[in-house]
Amino acid sequence: MRITFYGAAGEVTGSCYLLENNFKYLVDCGIFQGRSEKENENPFLFDPTEIKAVILTHAHLDHSGRIPKLVKEGFKGRIYATYPTIELCEILWLDTVKLMKEETERINRKNLRSGKPLVEPLYTEKEVEMAMKLFEPVPYDEMVDLSDIKIRFRDSAHILGASSLELWSNDTKIVFSGDIGPQNNVMEGRPSIIEDADYVVIESTYGDRLHKTLEETRAEFEKVVLDAINSQGKILIPSFVVDRAQRVMYELMLLSYKYPFFSKIPIFFDSPMGKKVTAVYEKHSNLLSGEIQKYFLEGINPFELKNLRYLTTPDESKSINELDTGIIIAGSGMCTGGRILHHLKHNLWKENTHVIFVGYQAQGTLGRRIVDGEKVVHVMGEEITVRAKIHTINGFSAHADQKDLIKWTEYFKNDPIFLIVHGEPQASQALSQLLQLKGRKTIVPSYTQSLDLEKKEIIAPKVAPSFDIESLLDELSSYITQLKASPILQDLENYSLLKSALHLLKEVSDRSKNL
Structure with missing residues (x-):
């Protein structure tokens, strides 16, 4: 068996791994975000018609977002995923189609005026509908025989339905971590323990840093929210609509129990798909952590607040522009699109605005530039001065930190080779070095590099990456x-x-x- 890394190698986005055995399989087929997003427009570096199946670890777009494009280019195989992942994919993909359509129309209006060629969206609703018909739901912990390989989905405790993957081919076993949740996880419990493998493809998003404890994180969030309320400005929370937004709503509910005045603060979940995603979480509450299930058993919905209002239409979103104060949760989590841009444009320049980042910000994204302290940013075509107070709370992350990643690896009783992916170079190298100090063998693969799992041979990339090298060198020089x-x-x-x-x-x- 051979594995080739067509994404999430040297960066966090674009997860896509090609497995070649008797047949060809993909583990994930995610969209690129931030600095590498132009890669989405390029043809796949393999023939989609030759792929027998896609094995999908979870619904986040950086793992699932190019599957409709794969269908558009000829893929007709099956897509194996957990049932909640399938439901969430439909919501996320249809929302992505809507955003891409709006962006394409905006670009084409400019292109028509300037005489440039028109562009097409990455895919349309038609490809989403075709892709949805290819799904094959798989429960956790059940062995699935695909003739030349066997697979088993294990709960990775990252988001609802997220999985690590065990895969067997002849005498070789490879484990894909997928995205791993923290060991002390508020939303989905603990990641499943896997004890043996020949190879482990492991994420390294936070391979070089530690999160604060749950108690410290909650104290930090409480202080930031209370200080922001006292400043009588708006609180903007850019958030991934799947899982992170539900976690934020839950934490706000806990604060409402602690501070009675909190119920008077208007809270808005500004997302066309927000209510739909939350409904999926409510439907599959049996897969959530004991802490969350306890509230459901007591007849309390932990994702509902008396002062919470879901906003779905553009007019509803615009209606809160004139409000002086309030908490606004909106996507996208990295500020690469969505309604959070609208709110940043109207509030980022105000000194009494507070922006709370509760998730990872990839290189090249607007969110990353704001977090890194840029004083002037471009939002929706306008130059905006950043006067708002900026806060980062990594403890809400659905990703394991360095300590939890190491803990997950310690359950392997044999001596697998760890293939470290889904991290920026510094994070991947840091995790690699730490594992090596503990006596583990590691490889940090590069984009389009292959590995023959049986011969244990690394095959150099044959295709040069199409990333913007000049821009990257300019960034390094800066x-x-x-x-x-x-x-x-x-x-x-x-x-x-x-x-x-x-x-x-x-x-x-x-x-x-x-x-």
């Missing part, structure tokens, strides 16, 4: 200029990080000389 102009803390940690970056740049330079 960071170097910033470091030269600013005082750097003279400690071992900063020196080590810069030294690691130097080694990576030297390696790229050496490779380019040998081309």
Whole structure:
């Protein structure tokens, strides 16, 4: 068996792994976001008509978002996923179609005026409908025989329906972590324990950092929300509509129990699909954690507040522009689109606005630029000065941090090779080094690199990535200029990080000389 990494290698988005055995399979087929989003427009680097099946770990778009495009380009196989994942995919894909249609119409209006060629959306509702018919629901922990391989879905406790994947081919077993939730997880309980494998493809989103404890996170969120309320401005919470928004609503419900005045603060979940996603969570509440199920058993919906209002239409969204205060939860979580842009445009320049980021912000996204401290950003075609107070609360993340990732690996009783993906280079390298210190064997694969699992041979990439290399080099140069102009803390940690970056740049330079 051979595995080729066609996404989430050296970055967090675009998860897509091609398995070649007697037949060809894909594990995930996600959309690229941020700096690499232009990659979505390119043809797949494999023939979609040759893929027998897609095995989908969960519904998030960076894992599922290009499946309708795969169908558009000829895929007709089956798509295996848990039932909640299938329900969530339909909601997310149809919303994506709507957003892409709006964006395409906007671009084509400009192109018509300038004489440029018209563009098409990545896919339409037609491809979504075709893809939905290909789904094959699979329960957790049940073995599925696909003739030349066997697979089993295990609960990864990341979002509702999310899975790690066990896959067997002859005498070789490979495990895909998918996205792994924290060990102490409020929403979905703990990730399933897997004890043996020959290879483990493991995510590394937070491979280089630790989250605060649940108690510390809740105290931090409470302080930020109370301070923001006292400033009498709006609180904007860019949020992934699946899982993170439900978690935020739950935490706000807990605050309403603690502070009676809280029920007077208007809260808005501004998303056309927000109510639909929450309904899926309510429907499958038996898959959620004991902490959440306890409320359902007592007849309390943990995702409902008396002062919460769902906004679905554009007019409803615009109607809250004139409000002086309130809490607004809206997608997208990385501020790459959706209604959060509308609210940032109207409020980011106000000093009494508070923006609370509760999820990962990929490189190149508007959310990442705001978190990194840019003072002026472009939002919906306008230059906006950032005067709002910016807060980041990583403890709400549905991803395991470094400590929890290591804990998950410690359950493997044999000695697998860990293939570290779904992380920015610094995070993946940090996790790799830590695992090596613990006596584990690791590989950090690069984009389009292949690995022969039986021969244990790494095959160099045959196709050059189509990413914007010049922009990436410009970004690196910009960071170097910033470091030269600013005082750097003279400690071992900063020196080590810069030294690691130097080694990576030297390696790229050496490779380019040998081309």
